[in-house]
Amino acid sequence: MNDHSEQFIHELSRIRMNDAEQERMGGVIRALAATHASPSRLWFMRHATATFAVVAIVAFGGVTVSANSARPDDALYGFRLQVNDRIEAAFTRDDDEWLDVQMRQIERQLNDEDGAPDDAFEEFEQEKSHEEIEEADDDQIPDDEDVEIDDATDDGDEQEALIGRSRKSDSNDDEELREAQRIERDLGEEEAQAQRFY
Amino acid sequence: MVRSPERQLTEAYRELGDAIFRFCYAHTGDRDRALDMTQEAFTRTWRALLSGTTVRDMKPFLYRTARNACIDLSRKPGADSLEALREIGFDVRDDSLLDPLLSAEANRAIRCIARIEEPYREAVALRYVNDLMPREIAEIIGESENVISVRITRGMQKLRELMQI
Structure with a gap:
């Protein structure tokens, strides 16, 4: 190929769309990309909804299980009262079962509130x-x-204290004995009266 | 990393938009038709991406798509391509069809290329207008490199004859 042909060939290789044509073609490309939901986008949208639903269900289930053992000073105690207990009551089959559930819940609340400090x-x-x-x-x-009396001890005060404590316990025993005798005497008089009556 | 179809399309247009237009221009010889074929090529590519087609190399894919669009246009009944116009006596040297954005020489070259018969026309257009190597042209057209080289040589001979160089 000679120089002359190379020259016009090179000019052809520089052919471009002008600004207006670029604008038009760019608009077409943007419209294609924007108006048609690509498979990846649809897939993500479909699966995003399902994924979000699964995560929400799992999270709610986890909170519910955790709230079941909540105490009055726990953050989830209110959740247990307002959600767990209500759901439990809603799933009763008849009035009797509902009442049983209510009683059980009230008892549990009372136990929780009166519970160990x-x-x-x-x-x-x-x-x-x-x-x-x-x-x-x-x-x-x-x-x-x-009460031990140690003859070998040198401390006389201690011996006297021990003896004193022993005498005190003896006097207590006597008092109890007298009380028992008094009670027996009273009972005997009552029985005698009852026999006279009948 | 797998890119989204939207991103693939926009990047392909940014890199190859002018090249595809150039190819369509050399194939049809008419600027407006070249723009239509360029739009058709990108629209078909987008449909392929949406349908899940994996495009490993966008360049040959786009050229093939543009080539098929130009061939489909030429096969349409009543298509007023340069060939059809020539058959009814239209003279391609008519100055009213000059592209104002090109020099006189370039306009002349475009018209002469459009006059070359297939399969030499597209081989010359891809080699000298789009500056592709014979190996790349072979991949686009689906022929061997040797065949492409022969077509390029013969096409350039016909072009020189037409341009009386």
């Missing part, structure tokens, strides 16, 4: 009550082992 406070209360019991036992019914 904080663990630390509960332990404190339990320890306190144990201490009180132990102190009461020490005052009223001392163990025999507490």
Whole structure:
């Protein structure tokens, strides 16, 4: 090919659409891409809806299960009362079952609200009550082992304290004995009266 | 990464829009028809993408689509292509059909190329107007490289005769 033919061939290779033609063709391309939903878009739209529905159902189910064990101080306690309990009541077959469900729910709420306080406070209360019991036992019914007289001890005050505690327990026993005798005497008089009557 | 059909189409137009127009222009010899064929080529490509066709290489796919669109146009009954016009005595050297955007030489070249008979016309157009290598032309047309090279050589001989170079 000679230079002259190369020249016009090169000019042909520079043929372009002008601005107006570019505008028109660009509009056609944009219209094609915009007005027709591509398969990928349709697939995503279809599956996006199904995926969202599945996620919503799973999330709701998870919250429901978690709320079932919620206590009054939990964030999901309100959900349990307003949603779980209502759903449970809605699925009853008759009035009797509905009443049973309501009673059970009320009882559970009461138990939840009256339920054990904080663990630390509960332990404190339990320890306190144990201490009180132990102190009461020490005052009223001392163990025999507490009363020991050790001749070898050098501390006379301690011996006197021990002896004093022993005498005190003896006096308590006497008092109980007298009380028992009094009660028996009263009962005997009542029986005698009853026999006279009949 | 799999691109969406919309993205494939817009990128194809950005890269090959002018090239496809150039090919259609060389094939039809008429600017308005070239624009119609270009639009037809991209519309057919979009339909193929929508139907799920996997297009690995957009370039030969678009050229093939444009080529088929031009062939379909030429086979239409009553199509006033240059060939049909020639048959009824129309003179392609009529100055009223000059493209104002091209020089006189380029206008002359376009008309002469349009006068070359097939299959040499498209081989010359793809080689010198679209600047494709024989290997790429072979892939588009579906012939061997040797056949394409022969068609290009013979087509250029006919073009020189027409242009009296």
